[in-house]
Amino acid sequence: MIPAIRGTHDILPGEVEKWRWVERTAQALCERYGYAEVRTPIIEREELFAKGTGETTDIVQKEMYAFTDKGGERVTLRPEATPSMVRAYVEHNLEQALPAAKLYAIGPMFRYERPQKGRYRQFHQLDVEVFGINDPAVDAEVIDLAWALVAALRIPQAELVINSVGCATCRPKFHEALLAALGQDLPKLCADCQRRAATNPLRIYDCKVEADQPIIDRLPHAVDYLCEPCATHFAAVRAQLDAWALPWRLSHRLVRGLDYYTRTTFEILGQTLGAQNALLGGGRYDGLVRTLGGPDRTGIGFAAGLERLVLALPDDAPIEAGARAFVVAIGEEGRGEALTLLRELREAGLAAQMELEARGVRAQMKRADRLAARVTIIVGGDELARGEVTLRDMGTGDQRAVPRAEAVSAVREALAGPMVGAGS
Numbered sequence: 025m026i027p028a029i030r031g032t033h034d035i036l037p038g039e040v041e042k043w044r045w046v047e048r049t050a051q052a053l054c055e056r057y058g059y060a061e062v063r064t065p066i067i068e069r070e071e072l073f074a075k076g077t078g079e080t081t082d083i084v085q086k087e088m089y090a091f092t093d094k095g096g097e098r099v100t101l102r103p104e105a106t107p108s109m110v111r112a113y114v115e116h117n118l119e120q121a122l123p124a125a126k127l128y129a130i131g132p133m134f135r136y137e138r139p140q141k142g143r144y145r146q147f148h149q150l151d152v153e154v155f156g157i158n159d160p161a162v163d164a165e166v167i168d169l170a171w172a173l174v175a176a177l178r179i180p181q182a183e184l185v186i187n188s189v190g191c192a193t194c195r196p197k198f199h200e201a202l203l204a205a206l207g208q209d210l211p212k213l214c215a216d217c218q219r220r221a222a223t224n225p226l227r228i229y230d231c232k233v234e235a236d237q238p239i240i241d242r243l244p245h246a247v248d249y250l251c252e253p254c255a256t257h258f259a260a261v262r263a264q265l266d267a268w269a270l271p272w273r274l275s276h277r278l279v280r281g282l283d284y285y286t287r288t289t290f291e292i293l294g295q296t297l298g299a300q301n302a303l304l305g306g307g308r309y310d311g312l313v314r315t316l317g318g319p320d321r322t323g324i325g326f327a328a329g330l331e332r333l334v335l336a337l338p339d340d341a342p343i344e345a346g347a348r349a350f351v352v353a354i355g356e357e358g359r360g361e362a363l364t365l366l367r368e369l370r371e372a373g374l375a376a377q378m379e380l381e382a383r384g385v386r387a388q389m390k391r392a393d394r395l396a397a398r399v400t401i402i403v404g405g406d407e408l409a410r411g412e413v414t415l416r417d418m419g420t421g422d423q424r425a426v427p428r429a430e431a432v433s434a435v436r437e438a439l440a441g442p443m444v445g446a447g448s
């Protein structure tokens with residue numbers, strides 16, 4: 025046996041239904057909010073992420089599946105979607121082509137991280153991006169979409185946290201204040217923090233090392249150093265979230281791990297998830313489109329981890345069951361007619377199955393049970409000779425005879441209604 029690669033996984037029947045529910049819910053919500061789907065390649069030039077995600081980030085420095093292809097080109101499996109979405113937006117001039125550059129994508133991402141619950145090497149994201157709209161209303165809309173997704177999936181104990189990390193104008197002052205406050209303590213911080221202090225001091229707030237926390241807790245907060253336009257923008261975002269009654273909490277620690285964030289950042293945490301508790305995260309990245317060779321357009325978006333959404337689903341999530349109708353054949357002559365009915369049901373748009381190897385009625389009923397069929401249609405014997413079949417509700421055990429010619433409409437009714445045989 026050749027096992028799957030560490031940190032990757034197969035999504036099997038039983039689990040895949042949850043995935044489909046999460047994906048369909050996400051798609052339906054994105055469309056409802058006016059976002060158009062984009063599908064970009066899984067493989068891109070390495071340079072796109074070095075420039076886009078940022079040379080100093082863990083993703084680019086340690087986690088990319090990058091290699092030289094047979095043509096000698098440096099390529100990588102994408103570690104995140106945002107740079108690809110920006111590339112597509114710029115490359116296809118989507119600003120002209122689309123009425124509003126509100127986009128979403130769903131697909132696999134690859135990061136060479138240490139696998140644990142909720143953290144994998146191949147994982148999947150819903151990615152939502154808006155380009156060229158600067159108004160705080162769009163920050164609020166994107167956050168609202170994220171919150172609506174978590175609510176639609178009925179994920180319990182979700183928490184929305186927000187922050188503002190400022191812009192190129194106010195960030196330098198904040199960095200200065202951070203380094204000044206660190207002072208003598210800087211050498212006491214972990215090696216990663218030392219590196220961050222030199223490259224992007226804001227990201228010291230990302231540190232998870234226990235011993236560093238008392239020092240980090242004393243550091244100044246980004247929101248206290250915002251320039252006037254950033255402060256006004258953030259106030260408007262919060263006011264809109266309040267107007268929609270979204271329950272947000274301000275978190276000074278929320279700076280996000282990537283270099284490109286400006287102004288609003290946000291995350292939704294799932295309290296049932298354990299250590300890897302961020303269901304989704306995002307924010308504004310006003311300089312990224314230009315950095316990647318496009319026009320000077322603002323951007324904002326988020327990425328949600330589908331594995332984590334699936335993990336956080338409630339036990340009673342309304343997952344579609346397998347077969348809805350199951351045809352049971354009695355004897356050889358019943359089998360021919362059962363196969364005819366099976367095809368009629370499918371042609372009528374109904375989900376129907378049958379045991380394709382000839383077996384006894386009991387074995388067939390057992391299979392119907394295992395497939396969680398709601399209705400079985402038993403075909404054969406004396407009934408068939410009279411031109412009838414038997415309809416059985418698998419939930420209640422109620423049975424009744426219906427004319428063979430009306431079998432399809434009776435099954436349709438039974439699947440639409442609460443129970444077969446009610447009132448008969």
Ligand code: AMP
Binds near residue numbers: 144149281304327
């Ligand atoms: P990021 O792109 O790092 O901002 O992550 C956005 C979301 O993607 C996170 O909140 C997680 O839900 C998910 N995510 C990120 N990395 C992983 C991973 N290695 N495994 C599973 N999910 C991940």
